[in-house]
Amino acid sequence: MIRHIVLVRYRGDVLPEERAEILAALAGLRDRMPGMLSIAGGANVSVEPHLRHGFGDGFVIDFVDEAARDAYLVDPGHQAIGARIGAAAEGGTGGVVVFDMKL
Secondary structure: EEEEEEEOOOOOOOHHHHHHHHHHHHHHHHOOOOOOOEEEEEOOOOOOOOOOOOOEEEEEEEEOOOOHHHHHHHOOOHHHHHHHHHHHOOOOOHHHEEEEEEO
């Protein structure tokens, strides 16, 4: 299994409603992406603000394997949502961290 973790540092003018819409759009991919097992996301509620580094939102997607993750990465729907995240992130893609791990 591959766990795909994405942390986002949204610009200050990006409203919570837009953040929720982005997450909902990602969740909508699950119905048509074979091997996408689950998605969860939301606001950072860490009690360690000194370790947040401004990353206030994130999501986690579990894929059955690397092939399913790789298919997701090139999917036009994912790419459109990714572009939306990059446009809303502080500093563009500099405001996004992606971390994948094999479980």
